[in-house]
Amino acid sequence: xxLAGKSALVIGAGGLGGPAALTVAAGGVSRLVLVxxxxxxxxxxSRQPLFTEGDVGARKAGAAAARLRALFPAxxxxxxxxxxxxxxxxxxxxxxxxxxxxxxxxxxxxxxNDAALHAKVPLVHGGVLRTTAQLFTVAPGGIGGCLRCLFxxxxxxxxxxxCAQAGILGPVAGFAGALMGAEALRLLAGERGAYEGxxxxxxxxxxxxxxxxxxxxxxxxxxxxxxxPRGSPAVASEVVSSRPGSTT
Amino acid sequence: xxxxxxxxxxxxxxxxxxxxxxRIALERLRPGERVEVLLRAGEPLAxxxxxxxxxxxxxxxxxxxxxxxxxxxxxxxxxxxxxEP
Amino acid sequence: MSLSEDLIARFxxxxxxxxxxxxxxxxxxxxxxxxxxxxxxxxxxLLHLAQAGVGRIWVDDPEDVSPADMGGWLYGPxxxxxxxxxxxRAVLEQTSxxxxxxxxxxxxxxxxxxxxxxxxxxxxxxxxxxxRARLPHVVVExxxxxxxxxxxxxxxxxxxxxxxxxxxxxxxxxGFAALSxxxxxxLVLVIANPGSATGRRIDLxxxxxxxxxxxxxxxxxxxxxxxxxx
Numbered sequence: 001x002x003l004a005g006k007s008a009l010v011i012g013a014g015g016l017g018g019p020a021a022l023t024v025a026a027g028g029v030s031r032l033v034l035v036x037x038x039x040x041x042x043x044x045x046s047r048q049p050l051f052t053e054g055d056v057g058a059r060k061a062g063a064a065a066a067r068l069r070a071l072f073p074a075x076x077x078x079x080x081x082x083x084x085x086x087x088x089x090x091x092x093x094x095x096x097x098x099x100x101x102x103x104x105x106x107x108x109x110x111x112x113n114d115a116a117l118h119a120k121v122p123l124v125h126g127g128v129l130r131t132t133a134q135l136f137t138v139a140p141g142g143i144g145g146c147l148r149c150l151f152x153x154x155x156x157x158x159x160x161x162x163c164a165q166a167g168i169l170g171p172v173a174g175f176a177g178a179l180m181g182a183e184a185l186r187l188l189a190g191e192r193g194a195y196e197g198x199x200x201x202x203x204x205x206x207x208x209x210x211x212x213x214x215x216x217x218x219x220x221x222x223x224x225x226x227x228x229p230r231g232s233p234a235v236a237s238e239v240v241s242s243r244p245g246s247t248t
Numbered sequence: 249x250x251x252x253x254x255x256x257x258x259x260x261x262x263x264x265x266x267x268x269x270x271r272i273a274l275e276r277l278r279p280g281e282r283v284e285v286l287l288r289a290g291e292p293l294a295x296x297x298x299x300x301x302x303x304x305x306x307x308x309x310x311x312x313x314x315x316x317x318x319x320x321x322x323x324x325x326x327x328x329x330x331x332e333p
Numbered sequence: 334m335s336l337s338e339d340l341i342a343r344f345x346x347x348x349x350x351x352x353x354x355x356x357x358x359x360x361x362x363x364x365x366x367x368x369x370x371x372x373x374x375x376x377x378x379l380l381h382l383a384q385a386g387v388g389r390i391w392v393d394d395p396e397d398v399s400p401a402d403m404g405g406w407l408y409g410p411x412x413x414x415x416x417x418x419x420x421x422r423a424v425l426e427q428t429s430x431x432x433x434x435x436x437x438x439x440x441x442x443x444x445x446x447x448x449x450x451x452x453x454x455x456x457x458x459x460x461x462x463x464x465r466a467r468l469p470h471v472v473v474e475x476x477x478x479x480x481x482x483x484x485x486x487x488x489x490x491x492x493x494x495x496x497x498x499x500x501x502x503x504x505x506x507x508g509f510a511a512l513s514x515x516x517x518x519x520l521v522l523v524i525a526n527p528g529s530a531t532g533r534r535i536d537l538x539x540x541x542x543x544x545x546x547x548x549x550x551x552x553x554x555x556x557x558x559x560x561x562x563x
Contacts, residue, residue, distance in 0.1 A: 019377070019510065026404035027507035043345045045429065049380045049406060052427040070409045130350050135540070166264045167349030171381040171518035175511055178377060179540055182478050182508030186540070194540030204518050205352070207535055207544035268345045272336070272355045303351060 006188045007031040009096035009121075011084050011112055013064040014038070015173035016126050016180060017102025018050040021064070023181025024100070025072040029188065032068070033078045033092065036061045047170030084108055089115035098184045099123040102177060113138060113147035117222050122187045124195070126180040130167045131204040133176035136214065137183055137193035144197020145214045148222035172204045257286040258296075259321060266292040267299050270326070274305055277328040282308060285324045293322050304329035340431065344386055357525035358386055362431060364524050365389040367443035367468075369459040371417040372396075374475050374505050375449035376405025378513035382447060383425045383432050385521045390425060390447075391437035392418040393459075404507055446470035447520055449513065453496070460485065460492035464555060469523040469530070471516045476501055478508025479537040482516045483547065486523050489532025491555035495547035512537050 006029045010021045013036040025032055040048075040055045040063055055063040061079035068077050082088070084103065093099055093115045101112040101123060109125065116123035117140050125136040125147060138146045179200075187193050194200070201210040216223055256273045258266040266287055273283045287296055297307045308325040336355055341348065344358050364387045368379055371394040382390065394417045398408045402417070412420040418436035425434050437443075446463040448470055450456040456472050463470040467487040474481045474497055483495040515535060523530040532547040549556045 019514065022377070022406050023507055023510045026406070026510070042343050046344050046347055046384055046386065047381075049377070049384065049428075053430050054427065070411075071403065071406065073410060166346060167351070167353075168346050169350050169353065169518065169521065170347060170385045171378075171514050171521050174377065174381045174514035175518055178508070178511035178514050182511055183540055185478075185507060200541055202542055205522060207533060207542075209542055209544070211541070264349055265342065265345055268341060268348045272341065272348065275354045275356070276335070 003028045003030065003185070003188050005030050006097045007033065007095065008184055008188070009033045009035070009092055009099045010102060011035050011100065011108065012102035012104065013048075013050055013060050014044065014102065014104070015047045015168060015170070016104075016128060016177040017100065018048050018064070019174045019177030020100045020102055020124075020126070020181040020184065021068060022049065022071075023178045024184050025068055025075050025077075027181070027185040027188075029075060031076040031078065033080060033096065034061060034064055034068075035080045035082065035084045035092065036064065037081060037083045047168060047173045049174065084111065086111060090118050093119035093121050093123075096121055098187050100180050100184050101125050102180065110147060114222055116140070117146055122193065122196075124180045124183045124187070124193070126176050128168055128173045128176045131169050131172055133172055133179070133202045133204070134199055135176065135179055135183065135195045136199045137187070137195040137197075139187070139193055139196045142192070142196050145216040145220060146222040149217035149220045150199075150214055169204065175202070175204070255284040255286065258292065259286055259288050263291050263295060267296055270296055270300065271303070274300070274326060274328050279328050279330040282325055282327045285326060286313060287322055287324060289320055289322060293324075297324050297326070300326050340386075343431075347385070353525055360524050360527070361386045361521065362388045364445055365391065365441060365443045366520070367391050367393055367437055367446045367459075367463075368421075368449070369393045369446060369455070370449040370451060371407070371421045372399075372449070372451065373402045373405030374473060374509050374513055375447070376402070376407040376513065377510040378447060378449065378473070378517040379421065379425060380406055380428065381514050381517035382520065383428045385517070386429065386431060387521075387524075388432065390421075390432065390434045391439050391441075391443060392421050392434060393437035394418055394421075404505075405513075406510065442466070443468060445520060445524055447516065448492075449473040449475075449516070453502075457493055457496075464491050469520070469527070471520045471523075472496070473512060473516045474502075475505045475509050475512060477503040478506040478511075479539065480509065480512045481534055481536045482512065482519055483532075483534045484519045484523060484530065485532055485547075486527070486530040489530075490547040490549040491553065494550045494553050494555060495532065495534045508540075511540075515542065 038060045050064045061081035065077045065079035099116045120140045122139045127134045199212045306327040313321040398412045407424045422434035448459045472483045472492045535544045
């Protein structure tokens with residue numbers, strides 16, 4: 001499996017983005033762009049494998065790139081010490097062959113979803129909370145729906161989450177991030193994603209897993225971006241029309 | 249006979265440390281024992297008592313700290329619930 | 334017996350997880366983990382164990398770092414040729430100042446084992462040693478980008494009962510990192526909550542994990558020497 005010439009975009013260099021970047025770099029991509037605008041804190045060290053004691057206080061993007069370069073000198077790492085926002089999202093996605101979203105907030109997740117669809121690049125979503133991991137792949141033009149098929153809109157702002165919801169068990173985040181990386185490697189190799197059109201959920205304590213299919217929602221504004229006049233309209237409409245009268 | 253509750257002052261900390269320290273204090277108690285938590289208005293006040301209840305503990309009282317300006321510091325008394333937190 | 338301010342700040346996010354409190358974190362800090370194998374496949378798991386807050390990792394691996402080990406997150410090109418135990422110590426101790434790493438054997442008894450051995454025979458031998466000492470242990474069986482993790486709390490069916498007999502054992506592909514992290518998660522959970530763990534085997538195939546309880550094979554010695562778990 002040669003990934004020469006392939007490029008990956010990783011959003012976030014923390015509990016999910018870190019393991020994902022390490023996995024993808026080890027898989028032999030040519031280039032990895034890392035977008036992260038935060039600073040390394042002590043509490044990060046319980047679960048973010050790109051950072052060590054000496055990095056506390058440093059900008060994450062730079063520290064991550066330094067670590068990755070030392071481990072994988074053959075890969076070109078491009079740290080972007082900035083927020084992933086609407087100005088740069090589509091351009092960043094277009095320059096990549098796969099996008100890995102390791103962000104921790106819904107606004108960024110939705111932005112990544114829309115931008116990747118618009119750029120027609122596959123995107124691996126991941127989330128981890130307490131002891132549960134979730135993975136989902138959006139493949140423009142592929143089977144299944146996108147994040148907006150699943151949620152019509154991000155949860156309203158100002159909904160203060162309970163403090164306890166901020167809990168994460170480190171190795172579970174590592175598991176989720178590494179799975180995201182492995183999925184990205186599959187997609188780069190031209191295979192169908194393992195989480196394409198379906199959400200894989202893993203609860204670490206009970207070791208219970210669940211797979212939920214995500215169908216394309218009729219009228220979804222996210223998916224509509226990929227239904228362009230050029231390309232292979234027959235495939236696109238066939239996928240949509242094979243579910244006549246599909247419910248939201 | 250209820251002994252005077254121990255006290256935890258988390259006013260200097262931001263979420264989630266406010267809850268982490270409160271939780272640890274609760275864990276060290278036996279069911280029915282109480283702890284007094286001093287915290288700031290805003291996010292800590294909004295989330296700490298609520299989270300304590302979600303995890304099976306009882307909010308005994310919430311009141312402004314004597315001498316503090318309105319809407320600044322609060323004293324919350326929590327009672328450790330039975331079973332695992 | 335209480336965590337310092339320092340430790341609370343570092344492990345705040347873990348301490349928020351319901352069911353994983355101060356005593357769980359203290360058990361991790363008191364743990365002395367014998368790490369059997371420190372190659373590429375073990376790397377991600379060892380890194381996560383270090384970050385989760387284990388107090389000691391004793392690296393049981395006499396080999397030197399080879400170029401193939403560089404996919405495991407621990408070793409860069411500059412480490413190639415140096416002993417794995419030393420190279421692992423150099424990296425892992427930097428990730429956590431609450432961790433001390435030594436080459437195994439060391440003058441002490443481990444309290445758990447993370448077994449990621451290069452051969453089935455070595456894995457079986459290490460698992461048997463851990464079982465006889467009643468140490469909780471996990472064993473990693475890699476198979477391309479997946480494989481399996483067998484979790485053996487004290488008294489549970491042993492690794493020989495839980496291992497894959499057919500096992501294809503294809504060479505590791507970079508996705509193995511997930512398997513290694515999963516093994517670390519399993520060991521952390523068993524150490525953090527000793528009473529609640531049961532023996533199980535988790536298979537990871539093409540990104541999807543499935544679990545089944547391990548079952549004692551008839552006649553296996555692990556069933557003869559007393560079964561009561563603590």
